Amino acid sequence: MTASLRKRDRAREYLIGLIEARAVGQAIPSERQLSTELGISRPTLRAVVDDLIRDGWLVREHGRGMFVGSPKIVQEIVGGPTSRGAAYPLAPGTWTSRVLDHVVIPAGMTLGSRLRVTSGTPVLRISRQRFVDGEAISVETIHVLDSLVPGIDLGALESGSFYGLLRDRYGVVPTDAEQVHEAAAASAAEAALLGVAEGAPVLVLERVARDQYGRVFEFTRAVYRSDRYRVTTQLSLSSGSGGSVAAEVEHAHEWGGGDTVDHDA
Secondary structure (H helix, E strand, O other): OOHHHHHHHHHHHHHHHHHHOOOOOOEEOOHHHHHHHHOOOHHHHHHHHHHHHHOOOEEEEOOOEEEEOOOOEEEEEEEOOOOOOOOOOOOOOOEEEEEEEEEEEEOOHHHHHHHOOOOOOEEEEEEEEEEEOOEEEEEEEEEEEHHHOOOOOHHHHHHOOHHHHHHHHHOOOEEEEEEEEEEEEOOHHHHHHHOOOOOOEEEEEEEEEEEOOOOEEEEEEEEEEOOOEEEEEEEEEEOOOOOEEEEEEEEOOOOOOOOHHHOOO
């Protein structure tokens, strides 16, 4: 390990100690003061601070200083680019849900195309708010073929896993999905449910999921607070020579094992 890396590790440990000893919103010493205390250069310290800001540990306010923030919830996903049914671990914290609305609607052209059904096919639309340790993290709208979930227990969607319910009660086993992730601005309704300002940056996920028979059974759109949620993906990319390359990509998403897609779905 180089001297520069050792200094950065030491600075990070020191800063995290300061953060853990303070409440959210409390100030920490200035970069100039910390640089002097730790005996490291300002650029080295700033690199560590920038990492902690990215992860949500710190918040920098221009002209005011640095303050303790709320660390982002990290969902770690490990799997190969061609794996099917990969199990993803549940992100830290206690996940709960609140069903906002549910209604059976006829699929239109767009929804029918996503679910691979004809227009007019009955689709159950469920909107719910997701929380981690009581804090609103996401709002999602699930579309599932109504014929697959007769008499669905909405209470189970608030206290447990959507995918677990599909497996245990209906024999629908989610195996793989296609997802699109993008940045967006929170609408007025989304902002109110997430506890952020209208127009605040959010992470949007749209997913189409298939079951063990290759049948498309779900289309979901989920909106996450970008200041509180991050996903780290570790990919093992096989090369022609049999070697592998490890890659790490950050994006917004949930699906699988813990039921990520709806966060444990």
